[in-house]
Amino acid sequence: MKISELSRHSGVSLPTVKYYLREGLLPAGRSTGRNQAEYDVTHLRRLRLIRALIDVGNLSVAGVRQVLLAVDDGELPGHHLLGTAHEAIAGVPRADRGGPAWQAAREEAARIVADRGWRVHEHAPALDQLADAIAALRELGQQDMLAMVDGYAEATERLAVQEVGLVLARGDRASMVEGLVTGTVLGEAVLTALRRLAQEHTSAGLTEPPG
Amino acid sequence: MKISELSRHSGVSLPTVKYYLREGLLPAGRSTGRNQAEYDVTHLRRLRLIRALIDVGNLSVAGVRQVLLAVDDGELPGHHLLGTAHEAIAGVPRADRGGPAWQAAREEAARIVADRGWRVHEHAPALDQLADAIAALRELGQQDMLAMVDGYAEATERLAVQEVGLVLARGDRASMVEGLVTGTVLGEAVLTALRRLAQEHTSAGLTEPPG
Numbered sequence: 203m204k205i206s207e208l209s210r211h212s213g214v215s216l217p218t219v220k221y222y223l224r225e226g227l228l229p230a231g232r233s234t235g236r237n238q239a240e241y242d243v244t245h246l247r248r249l250r251l252i253r254a255l256i257d258v259g260n261l262s263v264a265g266v267r268q269v270l271l272a273v274d275d276g277e278l279p280g281h282h283l284l285g286t287a288h289e290a291i292a293g294v295p296r297a298d299r300g301g302p303a304w305q306a307a308r309e310e311a312a313r314i315v316a317d318r319g320w321r322v323h324e325h326a327p328a329l330d331q332l333a334d335a336i337a338a339l340r341e342l343g344q345q346d347m348l349a350m351v352d353g354y355a356e357a358t359e360r361l362a363v364q365e366v367g368l369v370l371a372r373g374d375r376a377s378m379v380e381g382l383v384t385g386t387v388l389g390e391a392v393l394t395a396l397r398r399l400a401q402e403h404t405s406a407g408l409t410e411p412p413g
Numbered sequence: 414m415k416i417s418e419l420s421r422h423s424g425v426s427l428p429t430v431k432y433y434l435r436e437g438l439l440p441a442g443r444s445t446g447r448n449q450a451e452y453d454v455t456h457l458r459r460l461r462l463i464r465a466l467i468d469v470g471n472l473s474v475a476g477v478r479q480v481l482l483a484v485d486d487g488e489l490p491g492h493h494l495l496g497t498a499h500e501a502i503a504g505v506p507r508a509d510r511g512g513p514a515w516q517a518a519r520e521e522a523a524r525i526v527a528d529r530g531w532r533v534h535e536h537a538p539a540l541d542q543l544a545d546a547i548a549a550l551r552e553l554g555q556q557d558m559l560a561m562v563d564g565y566a567e568a569t570e571r572l573a574v575q576e577v578g579l580v581l582a583r584g585d586r587a588s589m590v591e592g593l594v595t596g597t598v599l600g601e602a603v604l605t606a607l608r609r610l611a612q613e614h615t616s617a618g619l620t621e622p623p624g
Binding site: 213250253254260314315320322323326328331332334335336339341342343344346347349350354355357358360361362364365368372384385386390391398400401402403404406407 | 424458461462464465468471496509512522525526531532533534537538539540542543545546547549550552553554555557558559560561562564565566568569570571572573574575576577579583591592595596597599600601602603604605606607608609610611612613614615616617618
């Protein structure tokens with residue numbers, strides 16, 4: 203198909219498609235003449251992955267590039283790909299990481315993981331994110347919220363067995379790879395949306411008299 | 414304390430403190446002379462809440478303003494405050510909401526909630542977020558991930574009882590209000606960080622031979 207059809211089928215505007223081509227996120231089409239190129243379903247599919255990562259995952263263009271490099275690297279073991287997706291989604295670290303309060307929170311994060319017997323990389327970006335949240339809760343005097351940590355850890359451990367099982371059940375590697383990336387980003391969006399809805403429902407039941 | 418001490422104690426740079434004052438996020442200090450004002454622990458505490466919402470919750474300045482207005486509105490019932498916090502965190506809607514594929518996803522989101530008997534506002538922003546994620550999964554051909562919805566809904570429902578209970582257990586209204594906002598934003602950060610760690614642990618166990 204022509205670039206104009208690629209734009210129409212994907213719902214991505216023509217200037218944005220051209221921008222992704224220039225940035226190398228989208229591979230060039232097959233040249234069919236001066237200023238003319240032919241695109242196929244692989245371009246369409248890649249375009250949809252890019253939009254999902256940006257629109258739903260809130261990734262930067264640099265983050266998308268990092269994930270796509272990992273997706274296209276046939277040598278990279280699936281487990282490392284998961285780490286790459288997590289790093290890209292983690293985004294820019296907070297400026298004040300490294301102070302004594304943050305270091306204490308980082309040790310607390312490592313202890314939580316060790317207490318559960320979880321085997322994770324000692325530099326996993328999610329450990330830093332957990333420390334960010336713990337440090338912020340303590341700074342704000344909201345550390346009673348940390349009573350939820352055990353409940354969260356048990357729930358996520360149980361869910362992870364299903365989540366990783368779903369991805370591994372896929373036959374081919376390319377599809378497993380897409381599942382890892384989209385499952386991390388979009389699965390998180392589904393989970394947090396449901397959490398807010400469950401809270402609204404529970405809060406209505408506990409704070410308002412039944413109608 | 415002086416503005417320079419407020420900056421030092423909070424770890425927020427002086428130009429940023431002045432910016433928050435100009436933007437009205439931080440109330441003015443008590444004037445003690447020309448270009449001199451005195452700040453107290455309420456300013457320090459507010460400053461920490463602002464930083465947590467921006468650094469950990471990724472809220473825009475406009476989003477922070479919206480949440481702070483709700484926090485300071487003594488008339489607003491706690492339940493509505495939760496909705497305000499969710500709306501601020503929801504951020505800018507995707508441009509392509511409203512197309513037929515998105516509408517179908519939105520109806521699917523409403524059905525998921527209705528099937529569980531959850532009482533939520535029909536315009537709850539989290540319903541739109543759930544629809545965004547469902548639409549993106551379908552567009553990407555990753556709809557097998559939707560098999561996780563039941564597991565997510567059960568887990569979040571169980572956790573919400575504990576979460577809302579923790580906030581309601583607090584004595585005074587101001588502290589409940591802060592707990593609602595920070596619990597939504599920072600609790601989500603704790604939960605998603607733990608989810609990624611649990612996935613890494615499970616993925617290592619399922620894809621690598623034990624060492």
